[in-house]
Amino acid sequence: xxxxxxxxxxxxxxxxxxxxxxxxxxxxxxxxxxxxxxxxxxxxxxxxxxxxxxxxxxxxxxxxxxxxxxxxxxxxxxxxxxxxxxxxxxxxxxxxxxxxxxxxxxxxxxxxxxxxxxxxxxxxxxxxxxxxxxxxxxxxxxxxxxxxxxxxxxxxxxxxxxxxxxxxxxxxxxxxxxxxxxxxxxxxxxxxxxxxxxxxxxxxxxxxxxxxxxxxxxxxxxxxxxxxxxxxxxxxxxxxxxxxxxxxxxxxxxxxxxxxxxxxxxxxxxxxxxxxxxxxxxxxxxxxxxxxxxxxxxxxx
Amino acid sequence: xxxxxxxxxxxxxxxxxxxxxxxxxxxxxxxxxxxxxxxxxxxxxxxxxxxxxxxxxxxxxxxxxxxxxxxxxxxxxxxxxxxxxxxxxxxxxxxxxxxxxxxxxxxxxxxxxxxxxxxxxxxxxxxxxxxxxxxxxxxxxxxxxxxxxxxxxxxxxxxxxxxxxxxxxxxxxxxxxxxxxxxxxxxxxxxxxxxxxxxxxxxxxxxxxxxxxxxxxxxxxxxxxxxxxxxxxxxxxxxxxxxxxxxxx
Numbered sequence: 001x002x003x004x005x006x007x008x009x010x011x012x013x014x015x016x017x018x019x020x021x022x023x024x025x026x027x028x029x030x031x032x033x034x035x036x037x038x039x040x041x042x043x044x045x046x047x048x049x050x051x052x053x054x055x056x057x058x059x060x061x062x063x064x065x066x067x068x069x070x071x072x073x074x075x076x077x078x079x080x081x082x083x084x085x086x087x088x089x090x091x092x093x094x095x096x097x098x099x100x101x102x103x104x105x106x107x108x109x110x111x112x113x114x115x116x117x118x119x120x121x122x123x124x125x126x127x128x129x130x131x132x133x134x135x136x137x138x139x140x141x142x143x144x145x146x147x148x149x150x151x152x153x154x155x156x157x158x159x160x161x162x163x164x165x166x167x168x169x170x171x172x173x174x175x176x177x178x179x180x181x182x183x184x185x186x187x188x189x190x191x192x193x194x195x196x197x198x199x200x201x202x203x204x205x206x207x208x209x210x211x212x213x214x215x216x217x218x219x220x221x222x223x224x225x226x227x228x229x230x231x232x233x234x235x236x237x238x239x240x241x242x243x244x245x246x247x248x249x250x251x252x253x254x255x256x257x258x259x260x261x262x263x264x265x266x267x268x269x270x271x272x273x274x275x276x277x278x279x280x281x282x283x284x285x286x287x288x289x290x291x292x293x294x295x296x297x298x299x300x301x
Numbered sequence: 302x303x304x305x306x307x308x309x310x311x312x313x314x315x316x317x318x319x320x321x322x323x324x325x326x327x328x329x330x331x332x333x334x335x336x337x338x339x340x341x342x343x344x345x346x347x348x349x350x351x352x353x354x355x356x357x358x359x360x361x362x363x364x365x366x367x368x369x370x371x372x373x374x375x376x377x378x379x380x381x382x383x384x385x386x387x388x389x390x391x392x393x394x395x396x397x398x399x400x401x402x403x404x405x406x407x408x409x410x411x412x413x414x415x416x417x418x419x420x421x422x423x424x425x426x427x428x429x430x431x432x433x434x435x436x437x438x439x440x441x442x443x444x445x446x447x448x449x450x451x452x453x454x455x456x457x458x459x460x461x462x463x464x465x466x467x468x469x470x471x472x473x474x475x476x477x478x479x480x481x482x483x484x485x486x487x488x489x490x491x492x493x494x495x496x497x498x499x500x501x502x503x504x505x506x507x508x509x510x511x512x513x514x515x516x517x518x519x520x521x522x523x524x525x526x527x528x529x530x531x532x533x534x535x536x537x538x539x540x541x542x543x544x545x546x547x548x549x550x
Contacts, residue, residue: 024521028538031302031519044523052533059514059524061372063345066516070523073533215347267517268347270304270388 001281002291005039007236007259008159008184010094010120012039015292016249016277019240019263020045020098020123020163021070023273025084026091032270038277039259040094043084045125047100048110050076056207060196065215065242066264067194069208072100072128077113089118098163099152100125107138107152115156122158124149124183127165127190128212139165139190142177149181161185161238164229166218167193171225172232179233186229187238187261189222215264216242223255230256230297244272246279250287256297302391302519303329309383310361312376316438318368319409320377322352324387325361331390333397333420334413334485334510334542338388338518339364343375350376351515351537353413353487354390355442362387365412365441391518392541395508399425400482403505404450405467405496407433407488411442413510413541417485419449429453429479431470433492437461468495481505487512490550497545507545511536 003014018026018035020042026035035041053073060067075083080097088095097119101107107124114122126139126148138148149162162178164171166189178186191212196205204210222241230237239257243249244265252260265272289295307326314320322339331354338349350372352364368374379385395417402421406414411432422428428450434440437460446452453470454462463470475481486496487510500507513536516522520538527536530547534540 022517022522028517028519028521032304053523053526055528057514058526059348059516059522061346061348064347066348068516068522068524073523073526264347267522268349269386270517270519 001284003280003284005259005292007238008121008161010159012094012259014039014277014280015253015259016273017042017094017096017238017259017261018266018273019261020125022263022266025080025088027087029266029270029273030091033274036092038093038273040096040120041088041091042096042098042123042261043080043088044074045072045098045100045128046074046077046080046110047072048077048106050074050079054208057205058207060205060211062194062196062213062215063217065213065217066267067196067206067211067213068191069206069211071208077110081113081117085117085119094120096121096123096161098123098125100128104148104151107148108155111152111160112155115158119158121161122156123161123163123187124152125163127163139174140168142173145174145177146181149178149183153182159184161187163190164188165190166221166225172228175229175232179235183235185236185238185258186233187240188229189218189225189241192218192221214242216244218242219248223251226252226257227255227299227301243276244268246276246283249276249280250283250295253292253295254299256299258296302389304386304388305329307385307387309379309381309385311381312379314377315441319441320366320368321355322364322366322376322379323361324385326387328357328359328362329390330359331357331416332394333416334395335390335392336413336541337364337391338515339376340385340387341372341375342379342383342385343372346372346375348372348516349388349518351518353510355412355415365409367409388518392537393539395420395485395510395542396483397421397424398483400427401480402426402428403471403481403484404428404430405471405484405486405488405492406430407467407492408435409441410488410492410510411446413487414485415442415445415449418446422449429474429481431455431467433457433467433488466492466495468492468499472499484508486510494550497548497550500545508542509545509548510542511540511548
């Protein structure tokens with residue numbers, strides 16, 4: 001049974017990555033299991049300077065999902081390189097840095113800084129719905145997706161993956177824009193913008209009023225968009241959105257994903273990403289496949 | 302820190318909206334004031350619920366919970382023998398010390414304090430517990446506190462014990478000569494504000510156990526943060542217990 005995949009030239013022992021923002025830099029979950037057993041870790045979204053994130057309530061549960069408005073709390077790229085990256089690099093799985101910014105210049109500088117490190121890959125976060133400046137603003141219109149991708153591209157030789165927002169008119173256009181800007185891969189979907197309200201107090205539940213919806217409830221949207229992106233571009237597609245089992249992961253691969261990311265499931269169950277990895281062989285056997293390549297994109301639609 | 306498969310031993314209603322869930326399993330040891338993330342037996346509720354560990358003897362462990370929404374409502378339907386997972390122990394817990402210790406709780410905030418009172422008593426401390434509730438029929442764990450320390454039950458309406466807030470009961474004892482070396486507190490924010498003020502004005506080291514909506518419970522998702530000494534810290538991993546001087550309430 002071959003669960004190995006190659007993503008932008010990087011060999012992954014399995015296609016399961018931990019999604020940014022749900023896994024820290026791997027330390028917390030490494031207390032439960034050897035996180036080197038998953039295909040890779042996408043670290044918490046980084047900005048040039050440290051960020052405290054948003055005030056007030058940052059999480060609300062929804063049917064089969066959750067909303068968050070953390071707002072990119074992170075130690076900043078320099079502290080990441082000094083304090084967190086060595087840990088990630090020592091795990092024996094792919095180390096992927098997630099970079100965010102408020103301006104195009106921020107994206108250029110952070111891509112440049114990360115390019116000088118040993119990270120395997122950079123995921124560009126142009127789809128965070130919880131920050132006032134930048135974030136998702138860059139991910140909505142295809143023109144700005146292309147612009148910010150091209151800007152970061154100029155400053156980094158490492159594989160560059162663009163994390164796409166689902167809060168857009170046509171995901172295929174945005175995937176094509178990332179490709180045109182020089183991306184090596186796209187990952188999708190980031191969270192869907194949502195809201196929770198409290199009838200009794202007549203107030204929004206979240207401190208930031210709106211938040212990003214994630215979890216099993218978004219999986220159908222994610223599958224649809226991964227399929228559309230897969231058909232629109234030639235670069236690899238990394239699928240995420242509501243994956244909590246190996247079967248979920250294979251559904252994304254069937255729709256065209258080269259690799260997948262497990263996010264919210266880690267929050268519900270600290271062993272979630274490992275369970276997805278451990279379940280792959282059995283699910284592949286049920287399907288009568290020996291290599292994930294036999295399934296990739298093979299949806300008969 | 303383990304994700305322990307457990308069986309429900311009891312799920313007892315204490316009064317409308319208040320339950321004590323007792324689970325059985327191979328439970329890891331815990332420190333006073335630590336908490337657990339308890340799985341909710343409902344397909345559509347994906348997040349676990351953070352509850353203070355009231356007690357645990359390695360085989361059985363108790364959680365006090367208040368019915369606040371759909372998740373805790375689903376918990377009330379748990380029956381003896383039902384299986385679920387409990388992630389524990391989590392967080393830093395209360396400092397355990399000798400000397401004289403004042404333990405102040407309000408409402409469901411008493412949950413993590415029983416182990417703190419017991420731990421300090423076992424360390425040789427003179428422990429006094431001040432437990433505040435709305436009314437006599439809303440009191441929680443009072444008999445258990447009385448087993449480990451001198452306990453003053455306080456009610457807002459005077460229907461049981463001391464009439465007034467637990468801070469007033471502590472102040473009365475202090476006026477009568479009780480001089481605590483440390484104050485441990487968990488409860489609603491107005492109570493914690495009053496305890497912070499009282500402890501700091503008398504120069505007594507005071508520790509507050511905070512409550513926040515939580516996601517992972519292990520420090521990864523950054524959804525349960527609060528302002529600690531000017532920075533957003535994780536209640537689940539850096540806390541839930543913080544020195545009052547660092548807490549902005």
